[in-house]
Amino acid sequence: MYETIEVSQEGRVALIRLNRPKQLNALNSTVAREIIAATEAIEKDHTIGAIVLTGSERAFAAGADISEMAGKTASDMIEADFFAEWERFTRCRTPKIAAVNGYALGGGCELMMMCDFAIAGEGAKFGQPEVKLGVVAGMGGTQRMTRLIGRARSMEMHLTGRTMGAAEALQAGLVARVVPDAEVVSTAMESAKLIASYARATVRTIRDTVMRAEELPLAEGVHYERGLFHRMFGTQHQIEGMTAFLEKRAPRFQEG
């Protein structure tokens, strides 16, 4: 069905694997179209509660496809609004975990940062090397990396184009966890299965609220969160979750 990705399902979790290993999973327009189409299809599937996005052992993704971009003019880029389609990926509310082995460079690192969090292998390498290509990051790298790891570190990464290893990425807050390379996908799947075991509506609300922290001033964010908290009372998931706790049993969330 897809040319550049493989999609499978394990229980309530979908696994999307980038499959252009010879090009180190460079993100060309087919990959973009397919990842977005797959994510949007998963979004509509009520049997799926979380997504794991991964690449190969050598590369999560080594960036946007340079051979596809190299000959373009500014008019071409503006006309196509190049990379704008990725906003559809970030709009999908199903939690997305990036499982990263090998290179996550340029657009690859940006795709990882578009996910809700990342689990990386000990050998993973991150970077925004666009400066070496004479351009700025185009898929949100300057914005998301700065929010995740702060201006000093983000500026240094963008201006030098150097790569950062997994231990440094963990310490900086670029990734949530680092595990042995061979355990990256299984750890991400485990985490995704746990998320998918909770009520979908609750998970989406929590995810949306955390995402708002990047956009809103503190007082507005806290007010927004409290309003959602109040409105969850009397819902079937709140009743079941709290009743189960008081009855000392596991909750059984019914999906409607």
Ligand code: CO8
């Ligand atoms: N695009 C296209 N092809 C790639 C890419 C890429 N980003 N990365 C690797 N490849 C290809 C190589 O050309 C090579 O192909 P071939 O075998 O046909 O020669 C194959 O993958 C294997 O790569 P290498 O032989 O180079 O493997 P090495 O192990 O020697 O090196 C590296 C691995 C270090 C990852 C190296 O391939 C590299 O530096 N790649 C490019 C990394 C990069 O610069 N990424 C950023 C791209 S730009 C971007 O993502 C955002 C652009 C923003 C533009 C804004 C426009 C609006």
